Amino acid sequence: MSLGVSGVMGRIAELQEQLGLTPPPAALDAAGKSGDKFASALARATGAGQGTGAATGPSGGDVVAAAKKYLGTPYVFGGTDPKKGLDCSGLVQQVYEDLGVKLPRNSWQQATAGRPVASLADAKPGDVLAFDSPVDHVAIYLGDNKMIAAPKPGDHVKIQSVYEKPTHIRRILDDVPAAAVQDMSSLRPAGLRGSAAGGLAGVPYADLFLKAGAKHDVSPKLLAAVAKVESGYDPKAVSPAGARGMMQLMPGTARGLGVDDPFDPEQAVDGAARMLKGLLKEFKSVPLALAAYNAGGGAVHRYGGIPPFSETQAYVPKVQKALAALGG
CATH class of the missing domain: 1.10.530.10 (Lysozyme)
Structure with missing residues (x-):
């Protein structure tokens, strides 16, 4: 026989009390028949939104925001210190490091980090774009055919159109657990040992x-x-x-x-x-x-x-x- 909404709500309340997640069932009012309150109680009972370690880490939007902080930073070949200047891969490494994600230093190594994305049409903000073969330039995708990069000597970190088809597109963040330690700094091209x-x-x-x-x-x-x-x-x-x-x-x-x-x-x-x-x-x-x-x-x-x-x-x-x- 079906328990109905009230029966399910009662069972949820029992589970909550056993797990110490909420006050005892008496604290649940008669309005528990509301669909909104049912969904809310179910989420609490399963631990969703309760800081149980299921929270996601940085998003592509976070990558974009972190990258924009470096707009105007001078291009310096080999640069890894934002106070002095950054090169293309130094920028990408620094941005992800700001979010707790460690990437390799070089552009050709960064072109193997994360997972591949099929095309620019499938790219999302925060993805890493790599150019040329062998890879000699990287940038961070912003969406709408725009990217942020440290382009060349005499230039500075700036937003550009994606001027040519990337040879590699890599997604570094895929619902990364916030508590997970992200270290991709040892990644090398396939087979590199x-x-x-x-x-x-x-x-x-x-x-x-x-x-x-x-x-x-x-x-x-x-x-x-x-x-x-x-x-x-x-x-x-x-x-x-x-x-x-x-x-x-x-x-x-x-x-x-x-x-x-x-x-x-x-x-x-x-x-x-x-x-x-x-x-x-x-x-x-x-x-x-x-x-x-x-x-x-x-x-x-x-x-x-x-x-x-x-x-x-x-x-x-x-x-x-x-x-x-x-x-x-």
Whole structure:
């Protein structure tokens, strides 16, 4: 036989009294037959809204609000201190850290945090947008095709239109429990484990590519692909033009990068990572950055694209092929 609303309300009251959640049944008035009071009592009896640990953590709206606090902050390459300046991934990391969520430092690592979102049409405020392949820029989605980002040297944190299709969209927050400790700072691209990580298993000097990539926010696979094409990973290589070492740095270029010894693999890879980071920022294109690495940025600007030099025309697809072989 059905208990009816009054019977159910009585049972709820018994449960409340047993659990010590509310005063005894006598405190329930006859108006308990009201649908609103039934829903309210049911919520109390099940613990909803009672601070039982089921409360959700920060929302996408919280991410947006936290990000807007940094509007106007100067762009500083490698910047992680809002008082001095932030770069793109430094901004994303700081915003989420303000909300108790720890993300990795580099843009290509942040592009693997959380879970993937299929398209911009499915994106929600607070999602992380990543651009280019390898990833070299990140921003926080605001909704309505707008994002907040630290764009480039000489600029500042600002709101922009989403000017191109993101290569990755990641949702970091999905009804995160407020009491949960969120630490995604150790996240790396799939398969990244030690020197054999990120598709670099068996690649000579893999540790150096991983270290320099993490330090300068450049894909380790891209560094490895450049080294393969430049020298076949030979740290003693010298070209007819005088380029030296595994990354084939010209003496003047090496000095400009602060590389004292281009034959030292660690110095060479670190210098090349800094050089590629700058070129990727400047040209916002992997093929153009590679062309500039080979022929110089001036030549790329002068010809408005990959220069018509046979060496450079062959060099760019070779590196892209080597990068693809590494899964980049």
